[in-house]
Amino acid sequence: MLLLRRHLLPLLRAATQLPSPTHHRACLLSASASASSSASAAPFCLEEYLVAACGLAPAQARKTAKKAVDQASKDGNKKAFGELRWSRLNSASNPNAVLALLSGVGLSGADIAAVVAADPLLLRSSVKNVSPRLLALRDCLGLSAPQIVRFLLVGSRALRCCDIVPRLEFFISLFGSFERLLVIMKKSNSFLLSNFERVIEPNIALLCQCGLSVRDIAQLCSRNPWLLTYSPERIKEFLLRAEELGVPRSSRMFKKAVSVVADITKEKAAHKLKFLKSTLGCSESEAAIAVSMTPTILPLSEELLLRKIQFFIKEVGMEPQYIVERPVLLTQSLEKRLVPRHCVMKVLQAKGLLNSKMGFFTFVKIGEKTFKLKYIDCHKESVPGLADAYAAAIAGVVPSGIKFKHLKIFQSFLFDGVSATHAH
Incomplete structure (x- = not known):
């Protein structure tokens, strides 16, 4: 807990929400900067800019420009602040500065195109805010250019909304590695934007009070990355419902019960x-x-x-x-475990290679590596083709409908495999 608190303390900055646009047009016309602006100035079109400056294909640029409008309409506040943010896409000035920042940390043209296509609103972000955050990804976290790209493809909104590096440091510490964090962010990255003082920290404290370790919390949030973003009151409700299922807090199943009731x-x-x-x-x-x-x-x-x-x-x-x-x-998976192993069990019993009194439950609960070593590999000579038949069953060759004729088909595949082996 002390480790978590040490990482959490720097993370008390509230995330700024993005505003919604003042109009719903993919081609954004620039307003006059002053009374002396030229009346014949060419309008700025985001779609055309995406093609010319970012290298997107016309069809992709059209889709991305529409995405920018759709994203902005969902992102929050209106009025003057929203107009200020949206105005950064009324000319090429701000987008050019953002592209220069991305290039400056080592992103290639193809990388930049992919990042902008994933989050076109990055082009309207404040250069003053984004610049130090982007540099910190490289200089403070030590991320390489490919790692920065991978992060931006799933987390660029966090980059433009808040001081992201301290948050990344905390979650990398929680989940164990930057690579693991990226996997979780692909499910949901909302936890990066949640308020640490009012939401994340109290929720972690509640889970720790229930006896969950840091590792337990990491595993729980790996399956349900949005769990930490709920209000503390909602987390208390989940904890109570998990207990109502008859799972005590001291049980190793408690974290799974919490995960279940949250879903x-x-x-x-x-x-x-x-x-x-x-x-x-x-x-x-x-x-x-x-x-x-x-x-x-x-x-x-x-x-x-x-x-x-x-x-x-x-x-x-x-x-x-x-x-x-x-x-x-x-x-257990019906197609990947139960049916294939039942086939193997019946074949081995028929050939006298397995105790007929052995229960299927025992056969099922063995780990895959041990199972293959003990019941597949060691019978390669006595039951030719068994490994291929088992692999085919796992791959879905054996049907698993309500009427199970899998054993007959499995044996047919097995005998065909034996015939083919002898033929060679």
């Missing part, structure tokens, strides 16, 4: 419990216990849960109660 309403969670109860023929308390053991089954669709349950009962031969007591089974 699903209380009403949908209750409906899913009723579905599990009716489909598996268990009591309400048993369904609730199953969810408390594996809260990640709640966001799964009823259709997908039904397909998995039918597979376990009709194909594997499991009793519904067995599934209720091992709900983690329902979180």
Whole structure:
């Protein structure tokens, strides 16, 4: 917590919101700078500028110019401040200065074109504000030109709205690396713009009070990067709902429960419990216990849960109660794990290479690397073609509909593979 607070303290600057445009035209006419301005001065057209100065193709420039108007209309305040911001796109002066800044930190023409296409409003940003922030990405954070490009493609709005470097330093520290941060920003970068004093810091404090470590918080926010942007009152609600699922704060599943309730309403969670109860023929308390053991089954669709349950009962031969007591089974991929491994299990048992009493649950929960080493690779000689058949099943060659004929098709693929091997 001390580490987090040390990084958070410098981050108390409020983000400035961008204004909305005063008109909705992609081609922006410049106003007279003074009474002495030439009446015959050519109007400034953003679309034409994007082609001539940024190197965008005409069709892309047209799309980008429209995007600038659409973005500006969503970005906030109106009146005089908005007019001031929008006026920076009434001539080539401000855009030229922005392009010079981007070139100055090492971006190529192609890089600049990509960045401007991703965020055309960067061209109207304040050079006075953006210049030191852009230089700090290179000089303070030590980012290379390619890294700056990758950041701008997903986070240029933060660059033009706030003092971004201290925020990046904090989140790089939280998530472990700049590369990891970029992956998370592609899901959502709103956390970069949130107020640290009123939102981010209190939310982190609340999560820490629940016993979550810095690593837990990082993992939680990696899955739900927008979580920290909610109000502290909303976070308290999520924490309470996670406990109401029967997951204690001391449980290692608590952070997953928080992640789940942040994505699903209380009403949908209750409906899913009723579905599990009716489909598996268990009591309400048993369904609730199953969810408390594996809260990640709640966001799964009823259709997908039904397909998995039918597979376990009709194909594997499991009793519904067995599934209720091992709900983690329902979180496994039907196509990538359950069906292919069931095929391998039945083939090995048929050839006497696997104990017939071995349960499918044991077979499923083994990690992929260990599974392939123990049940695929070591049987290359005794079951030729097994590795290819397993790989094909994972790739989707084996169907996984409601009626499972996967084993017959798997065996057919396997025997064809054996024949082909012998033919060579």
